[in-house]
Amino acid sequence: MTPAARYQAAIEILDHVLDGSAAEQALTSWGRRSRFAGSKDRAAVRDHVFQALRCLRSYAVLGGARSGRGLVLGALRAAGLDPEAVFTGEGHAPKPLTEGEKNPPSGFSSASEEHDIPDWLWPDFEASLGAEATDAAQALRTRAPVHLRVNMAKGTRASAIAKLSDEDIITEAHPASETALTVLEGARKVKNSNAFQSGLVELQDAASQAVVDFVPLADGQKVLDFCAGGGGKSLALAARAKLRLFAHDADPKRMKDIAPRAERAGAQIKLLNPGAPKQEAPFDVVLCDAPCSGTGSWRRAPEGKWRLDRDGLDRTLQIQSRILDEACELVAPGGVLAYATCSMLAQENRDQVDAFLARTNGWTLEADQAWFVHQGTDGFYIAVLRHVA
Template sequence: MQPAARLSAAIEVLEAWQAGLPVEKALSRWARGARYAGSKDRAAVRDHVYDGLRQKGACAAAGGAESGRGLILGLLRLQGVEPADVFTGEGHAPDVLSAEELAFSAPPLDPNLNVPSWLLPLLAARAGGSLPDLLRSFTTRAPLWLRVNLQRATREDAARALAEDGLITRASSEVATALEVTEGGRRLHLSTAYEAGLVEPQDLSVQWAVQRIKWPKAGRILDYCAGGGGKALAIADQTRAAIFAHDAFPRRMSDLTPRAARAGVQITQLSTEDLHTRAPYDLVLCDVPCSGSGTWRRDPEAKWRL
């Protein structure tokens, strides 16, 4: 696919999202109908879509409309690309700009537009003077952090194994298990280090928290709000205690069993009804669900669905 055709596809996906389809389903539906699209094409379309959602308010303001076309038009303007060079109508490129679109004068960039307006007072109350930095952070992609499974490898060995598959990393100075992928992140799930259970994607903040809790060396530990189960896997790397994982929405843990097997640990998943059958627990971790704002850089759709 040519670059302009990828933008046309992004417009199509965003239009489907605007009509109410979850963004991942919209991307999947487009991909099923675009058998000609290679992996690089699908990745590029996904990036355009997610960049548009991260900056939806600013893109709509710069593009003059909240439609998929308006968001991509605005995204190009924010990126310093001349839209007329892309919206040519040639081949599979987006249709030529209308006279109104050509004449539109985009307002100055306002990061306040990139979160729902009703959330701004709440964010301001929490962030205070750092609100502008917080809002700017929501417009950029989240870094890819990995947790090294120290039962399988040292951090240095894991970094070398990743490098052999083209993934360049840097070690965190704050968390002993953490590596940030600075190049080649899309190849992670095909890497030997990942398949062998040497590393697992996990945000730096979660790793930081896990390392600062004094876990019992034996007994029973319950991760009560497990989400996808990443915390439970990290805990299992810190102790020989029996680890139990529970979440109010069990489907979130749908891939926890193969991930645990890959890491060489055992995590027992519990339904709400079964919690009492394994009690008492020596320690219960409650990462209490809230707005989900910590995921907005990876999942920008969430802030618009809140």
């Protein structure tokens, strides 16, 4: 495919996404129809699509339309490239620009438009991040770094760096966690590497690793990952100490990958169906990586930025509150409830914790910490609550 043909493919895929299709689904459907596209073509088209979704509002303004064509035109202008060199109509290139499309816009109408945040959310975003709101919003407009977690049960960070280098995957230590690596070159090779297949490394954001580091653990403890999902934090917990470790999710189907991942990592994790945690309680530590707005991971899942609305956020806040109320009943006296989100919004983080403490006797906040996207990781929050009664 020519570079222009890649842009045309992105236009078609973006139109499907704007009509309601999931980006991954639209990309997969295009890939099945486009057997001629090589791996580099597919990677380039994917990059075009996801970057356009990260910057949907500003690109739509720069391109004059909220359409696949408008977003690609806006992306070219934002990058300082000549759109007429791409929109030639030759071969599989996009059709030539109309006279109206040749006139770039005069500017943005609001800060939220320029920074690619929904209008309704910008006041909350600013209130939550203060002077750092603009930096965080701008970081969400960029591609997320690729981070790895070194499984210390199978090696050291230095040995992982060396083994990955042998397979032309260049990494360096990330300061957020002693287990974290940043992939500098060869990110697309990671999943097929010996280091990954042997369980020495896992794909996991550095702040997600730091969240697990923040949880106080000791050998022999009985620990529950209450909102386990795919098990990334369960695996990280297992690597930190010799635990009796349990994983649970309200939707057990989300945990389908935990067993093979645990086998690869050499970890022992018992999966619990809904209702089973009460039978296994009490636990010394319960980690709740609660469902959230995902504002801290919008670089990786940019569709979420545009599909979230006020009602959706309010429903999420209610779910988080219920999860805290349920999970606290599972913690032994003297034990820990660790509440985490991949959000940067105060409503989902410290405000949620303060509300829990106000309505629930016998708990105290020991410590909390936040990580933000403009600091080189995804946005995350964790609070460590102690059961004192």
